[in-house]
Amino acid sequence: MSTLSEVYAQYPLKVDDIIPLDFDSVVTVPDSHAWPISDGFESNDWLSIPTIDLKDPDAAKLIGHACETWGVFQVVNHDIPLNLLDEVESEARQLFSLPTTQKLKALRSPGGVTGYGLARISSFFNKFMWHEGFTIIGSPLDHARELWPNDYQKFCDIMVDGQKKMEELAITIMHNILEYLAVSEEEMKWLGSPGVASTALQLNSYPLCPDPNRAIGLAPHTDNSLFTILHQRISGLQIFKEGVGWGFVQPVTGALVVNVGDLLHILSNARFPSVVHRVVMKEAKQRFSVAFFYSPPADFNLDPLGLSFGQIPLYRSVTVAEYFGRKAKDLEKHLLRLEFSGESMKSISIFMLVFA
Numbered sequence: 001m002s003t004l005s006e007v008y009a010q011y012p013l014k015v016d017d018i019i020p021l022d023f024d025s026v027v028t029v030p031d032s033h034a035w036p037i038s039d040g041f042e043s044n045d046w047l048s049i050p051t052i053d054l055k056d057p058d059a060a061k062l063i064g065h066a067c068e069t070w071g072v073f074q075v076v077n078h079d080i081p082l083n084l085l086d087e088v089e090s091e092a093r094q095l096f097s098l099p100t101t102q103k104l105k106a107l108r109s110p111g112g113v114t115g116y117g118l119a120r121i122s123s124f125f126n127k128f129m130w131h132e133g134f135t136i137i138g139s140p141l142d143h144a145r146e147l148w149p150n151d152y153q154k155f156c157d158i159m160v161d162g163q164k165k166m167e168e169l170a171i172t173i174m175h176n177i178l179e180y181l182a183v184s185e186e187e188m189k190w191l192g193s194p195g196v197a198s199t200a201l202q203l204n205s206y207p208l209c210p211d212p213n214r215a216i217g218l219a220p221h222t223d224n225s226l227f228t229i230l231h232q233r234i235s236g237l238q239i240f241k242e243g244v245g246w247g248f249v250q251p252v253t254g255a256l257v258v259n260v261g262d263l264l265h266i267l268s269n270a271r272f273p274s275v276v277h278r279v280v281m282k283e284a285k286q287r288f289s290v291a292f293f294y295s296p297p298a299d300f301n302l303d304p305l306g307l308s309f310g311q312i313p314l315y316r317s318v319t320v321a322e323y324f325g326r327k328a329k330d331l332e333k334h335l336l337r338l339e340f341s342g343e344s345m346k347s348i349s350i351f352m353l354v355f356a
């Protein structure tokens with residue numbers, strides 16, 4: 001078992017859980033997409049999550065502290081040219097503006113990971129989300145050709161460049177995290193070589209919604225990654241902070257949001273929370289975001305690292321492939337429990353392999 005695609009191929013989805021709504025033709029939110037009002041999407045609080053200058057000599061300390069206290073932070077001075085972020089978003093806008101029949105030519109296959117479709121987590125909820133996505137792993141060439149038979153090269157070049165720059169940034173962030181956790185880079189030999197990690201670039205579109213209080217962009221979830229790097233221009237991303245509740249991550253021009261995912265939660269022995277987040281429909285315009293998921297190679301063993309003498313590992317050793325496979329299979333039934341009570345989320349338990 002060596003790639004993300006091979007892992008997910010074992011857990012094919014139903015076609016109904018892949019095909020997005022034809023958003024161009026809707027005038028009201030259909031029942032299939034109407035979430036209970038009591039889910040509290042209307043929280044309007046801004047959270048003061050840290051913004052970190054990557055060139056700050058104290059970056060490792062600041063990043064580690066932010067991971068520990070928030071599970072999320074923003075980075076500036078990250079060396080990803082702002083015009084590249086603009087170009088990626090502009091290509092995403094063109095893709096999602098295509099007629100539905102055209103977009104469906106690049107539909108993800110039931111056992112596939114890449115291409116156009118609903119978020120994978122859709123199958124775990126009984127309502128659909130106000131969302132369409134396009135997932136890229138490696139070259140987007142095959143799907144881009146289906147979308148634009150004579151005019152796919154620019155899209156491919158920009159996406160490949162975007163992935164390369166995102167991966168370089170991810171490596172820098174990972175070095176800082178390892179320094180903070182006092183983990184020897186010997187334990188992460190894969191980290192030095194670009195192209196060895198498991199990565200995915202996700203273009204997200206949240207179309208304009210006729211009744212934003214009844215729809216949700218992305219339901220609460222944690223990410224299958226060490227961490228995810230996100231570019232959002234328009235607000236909509238909310239995180240859930242224990243003791244505080246839901247709050248918005250404010251878009252900062254030129255900054256990228258970095259959120260801790262499940263794999264770093266395990267590696268840090270739960271020092272870093274895998275942050276529960278969602279997207280609400282707030283603005284009266286279509287929203288786009290670009291997410292880069294960064295994980296070790298599929299056969300890498302995830303063991304809690306940097307434990308001091310006498311400290312007990314909370315999770316048993318598991319490969320990245322095994323973790324993704326278990327989450328893909330079992331999340332639906334009982335392992336992801338997201339309970340709502342009145343206006344706020346009461347308890348959240350994410351799928352974790354407890355050492356016991």
Ligand SMILES: C=C1C[C@]23C[C@@]1(O)CC[C@H]2[C@@]12CCC[C@@](C)(C(=O)O1)[C@H]2[C@@H]3C(=O)O
Nearest residue numbers: 113119120121135200202221222223224293
């Ligand atoms: C690497 C990945 C993370 C992701 C599953 C995937 O294989 C590719 C799509 C990703 C995405 C994007 C939208 C939200 C999300 C939860 C989903 O359903 O598909 C994430 C997945 C994830 O973090 O688990």
Ligand SMILES: O=C(O)CCC(=O)C(=O)O
Nearest residue numbers: 202204232237279289291
């Ligand atoms: O669009 C956003 O702000 C969040 C996207 C996200 O959570 C994801 O792609 O996993």
Ligand SMILES: [Fe+2]
Nearest residue numbers: 221222223277
């Ligand atoms: Fe996410």
